[in-house]
Amino acid sequence: MHQLSLLGTGLIGMFYTQSLHQYQPGVRVAHVYSRRKERAEKFAADWDIPRWSTDLDAAINDPHTDTVLIGLPNHLHKTAILKAAAAGKAILCTKPLAMNAAEALEVLEAVEAAGVFHGYLEDLCYTPKTLKALQAVQNGALGQVLWTRSREAHPGPHSDWFWDPTRSGGGAIIDMGCHCIEIGRNFIGKQVQPLEVVCWADTLVKPIDAEDNAVGLIRYESGALSQFDVSWTYRGGMDLRDEVAGENGTIRLDHWLRTGFELFTETGMGGYVAEKAESETGWLFPVGDEVNALGYVHMFRDMFEAMDAGTAPMETFYDGYVVNAIMDACYRS
Template identity: 35%
Template sequence: MTIGVSVVGAGFWAREMHLPALARLPGVKITSVVATTEESARRAAEPYGARALTDIAQAAADPGTDVLDIVAPPDVHLLAVESAASHGKHAICIKPLARDLDEADRMLAAVRQAGTRLFYAENVPFIPALHEAKKVVDAGGIGDVFRVKACEGIGEPHSDWFYDPARSGGGAILDMAVHSLEFCRFFAGAPITGVYAEAGTFVHNGRTGVEDTAVLTLRFANGVIGQCEDSWSLVGAMDSRFEVYGTRGRILVDNLHRQPLQVVTGTKGWSYPMPIEGLVADGHLAMLGHFLDCLRTGAPSLSDGQVGRDVLAVVDAAYRSVTSGQKETVR
């Protein structure tokens, strides 16, 4: 069964992760790329023999397209999912699912009414190192898990639209903490019930009023404690670290810096070229393959629209906590 996929978005993440991953998956045809300009759509589409479009509805109406893979800014997500659903097409939506809970609920309602599926493209549960760590935890290798921690940081967003809350919906909490929250949920094994959050704008305060730094403390329904450190303020570096603490051991996964291959080139200092390419090491290839296999078989997905909505409910509580200065309940 060949599945036709239209990729909505032609920015960094579409070009570097989703399009190359889709091209490597068997039984997948990239039918089109949708962008805001014909030039950017054509540049992204040409290597894959796909059509270049500027109209999401036109992509959704294509009889050769089965799925819209939405890799565009959050202000496009609701429109694209509703367009897919109105044409009887499935949707894959990059994180965050939406700018707020209202939009997420409208997206879920649209796919329910259409009888289509919505997948939440959060790569964290598909990272190979975390799958190996989960096997250790599930086998009882570190005893009972009582604390989880994630650190996700970058120096700055890769596009100007991140700084505009009308388009992005928020700052580092909505953009980065969604990764950390999904890791914590994955290993705690229970819903998050309460959040206390501190946030501020320290590095990019000349460009935006949204937070570039945040620390979230979580409490899960089963008593597990979680912590998320997330930022756009890690100057000159990136961070992607995960920790799991159990009663008989602990696990540390550094997805960026603890690589077996380390190189010094000229005056550039140490670099850490990944021995496994990013779309594999970060789980994007496995994630998209999983979604498309779910469509072929009808199997439930590890990461669907409801998961994305549940993460946004925690984000909502975190923003309320930043304002109130108190721990807030997840609604």
Template identity: 65%
Template structure:
């Protein structure tokens, strides 16, 4: 498949490395960027035959079969509209839009044009996440109660990230989009997000947007997904997820503690891993960064779906839902209260509000807890349904 890569920066490098390296038969045929210097070096590095500074020219190239958007946030809508007009399949980096309104316009454009669309949310495609989500979907953890996702690092690479009018926001738009979608996968993407409580502040960087945030997203099943993001975390990039259910727990550490640790008194190669702050002392390299961050699995899934005429794991609709949740988070950070998630388009279950789930012990009691005590007895804590009174029963081993 011949692709147009819109953008020649950091994320375009990761994308092209995955495209040229994993499936191998896919090639970036033309790259577009505002900077001619970037274009020339990018083409040399990846052996790309064509380049242009015109977004429209790259998209309308007659040999291009699909468009990959790896541009600053404020250009996502424009690029999508051009791809839709040209009738070209389009893949867009995260976040889909600067807000839910932009994301909804992008979703409507691709659906009205009837073109294939994929949302490039790489962190739901990491090998660990894919395996963890599979375990959750098979019921290994029971009913999911709580998910937590953390992404923190010293801040993004390019100037546009730090300009709110271009990026649309700060650490929430840049990082919480990952965390929110990971939480949706654990809780269930068909489960409706109801409301968000968020703290966000600008603690370190002289910018107009937030550089730190913590948020809670409440879903109709009663489950809560927590996100933690920072643009001023020191020591590299910290990617961690947790998910807890009625029957189990999963912990995932994707980057800083992967089992690969190295000490050097002074490294010769300046690059260790994404967002690493030093190449001396104790270092935590990543074995295969493109693979471990999910890019290989992401493009394999999305381009295979495009070939087969099926839907990929992540579409523009998912990007729209994430944008709507982030809108509520940013509003909550201002109002200091729970804010509803405004979803003009919802295609999942309708449970009618947040549900409560208790386990029946028998017709008259709920089960609170059951455990084996040091003496071998089994202690059972129950709640009477009629009165609300707590009672306990102790069963001896010989009984």
């Protein structure tokens, strides 16, 4: 049985709690932290969580929890991780791991020095389609991987802190590029070193001090190229697609807009449609099981199976550090 201290009550905290409580037997959020009392109290009531707090230290050091689950804004990750490592707790942190590579390296060294379990929560690396495609690649179905492309685009984030680079660390690259970079890295092979980055980014629509669109190319030592394109200005919902090309085959994945469930309505569905859906009428593309389709179920299964077995999960803080380093290079380019 695992008892968790959840830090953060935003959209990602809701997805995490829904996935854990509905799909992970023996895993429960037992303490939830929010900076605002009303948010903490309501979240605890909504999800039947016995304890809530506005005191970060109290939540992390709760003697009845063994794992700290971090779903906070990016600028708070480092502080939370260092405190959790000092408390000797297992740590699961949402993406990106940190504001930049220097911070990511600091927290990686802290968890390694403390000897605590660490998992990097890149959910889109764990979607059922992605895991099956990755297995095919690892089994040699495509031969040597030559090129990957990952795209994430939608109308923009839910919370205002994303728009502020002093709290987020950047714009669309650090928000969504982290997913795309790690997806490409998994398909090419984590043992293959990235060598060079070229990236173009601009603020085209949003009145913000960060990029709302970007395209990047990462060259690996094998010669493989990994392409990502991200946008906070895409209209019509959320576009999640991946492609992999090898010497002997090709994979194409469409995760969100073309789910096989298309619905036209003049009156609306009468409730939630899907993440980043812009309308409740007209043509809609609902998702049958959202937390599963987005990878949360398989991600947490991997994390807790690895934790119980005393092994490393598929995604660790080292992977988060590599992704932060690549994103730093994107911004420098």
